Every structure is written in C-alpha cells, then in structure tokens.
Amino acid sequence: MSAAAAEAATGAGACAALEVEDLRVRYGELPAVDGASLRMARGQVVALIGETGSGKSSLALGVARLLAPSAVVTGGVRIAGCDPSSMSGREFRLRRAGLLGYIAQDAMAALNPVQPVGRQIGELFRVHRGMSRQQASRMRIDRPELVARRYPHQLSGGMRQRVMIAMAVALSPPLLIADEPTTALDVSTQAEILALLSELRAETGSGILWITHDMGVVAELADWVTVMYAGRIVEQGPVHDIFDHPRHPYTEGLLRTRRDLRTGRPGAPLFQIEGAPPAPSAGRAGCAFAPRCPRRSAVCSERAPALEPVPEPVAGGRLVACHHPVPPGNGHRPAGRAGGEVRP
Ligand SMILES: Nc1ncnc2c1ncn2[C@@H]1O[C@H](COP(=O)(O)OP(=O)(O)OP(=O)(O)O)[C@@H](O)[C@H]1O
Ligand code: SF4
Numbered sequence: 001m002s003a004a005a006a007e008a009a010t011g012a013g014a015c016a017a018l019e020v021e022d023l024r025v026r027y028g029e030l031p032a033v034d035g036a037s038l039r040m041a042r043g044q045v046v047a048l049i050g051e052t053g054s055g056k057s058s059l060a061l062g063v064a065r066l067l068a069p070s071a072v073v074t075g076g077v078r079i080a081g082c083d084p085s086s087m088s089g090r091e092f093r094l095r096r097a098g099l100l101g102y103i104a105q106d107a108m109a110a111l112n113p114v115q116p117v118g119r120q121i122g123e124l125f126r127v128h129r130g131m132s133r134q135q136a137s138r139m140r141i142d143r144p145e146l147v148a149r150r151y152p153h154q155l156s157g158g159m160r161q162r163v164m165i166a167m168a169v170a171l172s173p174p175l176l177i178a179d180e181p182t183t184a185l186d187v188s189t190q191a192e193i194l195a196l197l198s199e200l201r202a203e204t205g206s207g208i209l210w211i212t213h214d215m216g217v218v219a220e221l222a223d224w225v226t227v228m229y230a231g232r233i234v235e236q237g238p239v240h241d242i243f244d245h246p247r248h249p250y251t252e253g254l255l256r257t258r259r260d261l262r263t264g265r266p267g268a269p270l271f272q273i274e275g276a277p278p279a280p281s282a283g284r285a286g287c288a289f290a291p292r293c294p295r296r297s298a299v300c301s302e303r304a305p306a307l308e309p310v311p312e313p314v315a316g317g318r319l320v321a322c323h324h325p326v327p328p329g330n331g332h333r334p335a336g337r338a339g340g341e342v343r344p
C-alpha cells in the first residue's frame with residue numbers, strides 16, 4: 001500500500017505525527033518487518049497488536065532508529081515531517097528526544113544503571129540537573145529530590161516507568177512510542193500509568209504508537225488499530241469498527257479467543273486459533289495465515305493478498321489483506337480494561 005493510500009485510509013492530515021512507507025527490517029535472512037506502511041495524525045493513539053514475534057517491536061525500533069547496526073532497515077520514515085535518514089546518526093541522536101519519546105517495557109534495561117535518574121533527566125534537558133517540581137508532579141513522582149538521587153535499581157518498577165515516561169515526554173515530542181509499557185507492572189500501577197499517558201496525550205497532543213497485547217487497553221485508549229501477522233500489516237482501521245466488524249480471519253480469531261476467555265461458561269470449550277504463528281520468512285508464497293485459516297482456499301497459498309480498502313460496512317479507512325474477508329458483523333467488542341490480553 002502506498003503512503004497516499006495509507007493517508008486516505010487514516011484521514012491523517014498534512015501534520016502527521018508519523019508516516020511510514022514500505023518499512024522493512026531484516027535480521028540476517030529474517031524479514032521481521034516485510035513492507036509496513038502507516039500514518040498517524042498528531043494526538044492519535046494507534047494500537048499495534050499481534051501475536052508474539054509478529055514484528056511489532058522491530059517496526060517500532062526501526063522507526064526510532066534504535067536497532068543494532070546488524071539489522072538492515074529500509075523504507076521511508078517521517079516524524080512530524082522530518083526524515084531521520086536525511087540526518088547523520090549523531091544529528092538524529094541529538095534531535096531524537098524532540099521528535100519522539102520511546103517508552104519501553106523494561107525501564108531497567110532502558111535507563112542507565114550507573115547514573116542517578118536525576119542526572120539522566122538533567123542530561124536530556126542539558127540545562128539543569130534533576131527534574132523540575134512541575135514535571136515531577138505531572139508524573140506523580142513524590143519527593144522528586146530524593147528520587148532524582150537514586151539509581152534505577154533503587155526504584156520500584158512503577159517509579160522507574162514514571163521516570164522513563166518523564167524522559168520520553170520531556171521535550172513534548174510529536175510522537176510517543178510505547179512498547180508494552182505496563183506489562184511488567186501490577187494492576188493498580190498499570191492503571192495509574194495508563195491514566196498518566198492518557199492525560200499527557202491530551203496535554204501535549206503527541207501521537208502515540210501503542211504496542212500491546214491487552215485488548216482492554218486498546219478498547220479504552222486507542223483511536224485506531226493496526227494488526228500485524230508474520231511481519232506484515234494484515235488489517236487496520238478505527239478501533240470500534242475493528243471490534244464490531246473484524247474482517248481479517250486472524251483479527252476475528254484474536255477477538256473471539258479473548259471473548260471466550262472473558263465470558264465462557266466454566267467447562268465450556270474455549271475458541272482458539274489452531275496452530276502457531278510462523279516465523280517471518282522471505283521465501284513464502286501466498287498468505288502467511290493460510291495454514292491456520294478456516295476461510296482459506298487454493299488462491300491463498302498461491303498469492304499473497306495485498307492490503308486494500310474495505311468498502312463496507314463503513315468506509316472510514318478500513319484496510320485488510322485477505323482474499324476472503326470475514327463478512328461484517330462478527331464483532332467481539334471487549335468491555336473496557338477487563339478485556340484481557342491477546343497473547344495466545
Ligand atoms: N535482534 C534480533 N536478532 C534476530 N532476530 C530478531 C531480533 N529481534 C527480533 N527478532 C526476530 O524478529 C521477529 C519479530 O520480533 P519482534 O520482537 O519484533 O516481535 P514482537 O511482535 O515485538 O513480539 P513480542 O510480542 O513477543 O514482543 C521474531 O521472529 C524475532 O525472533
Ligand atoms: S488470504 Fe486466505 S488464508 Fe489468508 S487470511 Fe484471507 S482467507 Fe485466510
């Protein structure tokens with residue numbers, strides 16, 4: 001799909017937070033991301049979902065230029081109209097904090113273990129050491145002077161996450177990437193971090209690319225959903241359309257599995273998608289989901305489906321890559337945060 005088609009699909013304006021055109025990420029022979037295009041408006045929350053190994057983090061790290069040099073990244077990326085590939089690595093590192101904030105799942109790994117957190121934030125601002133009171137209270141950090149003197153290992157998981165968020169949003173970047181930011185936290189801290197990110201989005205107008213396995217979070221926070229399978233985007237659209245009318249058999253299966261886990265009667269068989277996701281593969285003919293798909297036909301193993309607009313039930317920019325999309329109306333909308341994880 002071209003960037004123009006993606007633009008028409010998302011309705012994002014000229015001032016997009018993020019434009020990705022045919023992004024490919026390869027580790028040796030493994031095509032972890034195999035031609036992904038998407039576009040996010042400022043202030044929009046796009047949830048990126050898919051089973052483990054589908055390429056979500058590789059896409060996000062490719063956008064942020066945070067992959068090891070051994071990874072091969074091609075394709076176009078523009079963040080708030082700015083093309084990182086037009087800058088030297090050094091120039092991009094200097095400008096990165098003003099363009100995008102990256103919130104990782106594991107704050108312990110993301111923060112420098114041998115520096116107090118206040119110095120790390122101070123270095124980001126380059127003007128003063130430690131976080132300002134205003135910023136600390138915005139992040140709900142009590143006693144910021146004390147926290148600033150601590151090393152990452154001396155903080156709780158939730159506090160480390162708040163510090164990482166403080167660093168990610170310090171310069172109010174147009175784009176935030178949150179890669180499963182709450183997975184390692186207890187439920188009440190998860191809820192606090194989600195509320196915090198929601199407020200920050202409203203305050204700063206940053207677009208958020210939110211990688212998650214939690215469909216309750218998607219239902220609550222996202223405007224838009226992008227579904228990945230084996231390195232490719234297979235479906236995308238407005239969140240409620242996706243929940244009400246999933247058109248790709250894989251999306252339909254994910255939503256149905258979660259619905260059964262939440263509402264199934266004790267002892268009743270749970271729906272599950274048969275088989276396991278394949279590793280991304282360069283030589284595959286046809287649709288990667290075919291071996292697991294109840295709607296497959298001969299053409300599915302011969303020709304890979306392109307990501308194309310769905311004409312019904314509503315226009316609104318729905319795209320699906322499937323030769324035989326699910327008819328509209330098989331929705332499984334989860335109820336708020338209790339929607340549960342998508343981690344079959
Ligand atoms: N540094 C790496 N070197 C080699 N292969 C990698 C590397 N990182 C990821 N992969 C492989 O690339 C594919 C995509 O991985 P990625 O981590 O992007 O998936 P993901 O969707 O983020 O999964 P998860 O939900 O488990 O985080 C997988 O097959 C994975 O094993
Ligand atoms: S293209 Fe065929 S195999 Fe792939 S998801 Fe659609 S129906 Fe299933």
Ligand SMILES: [Mg+2]
Pocket residue numbers: 056057058179
């Ligand atoms: Mg990941």
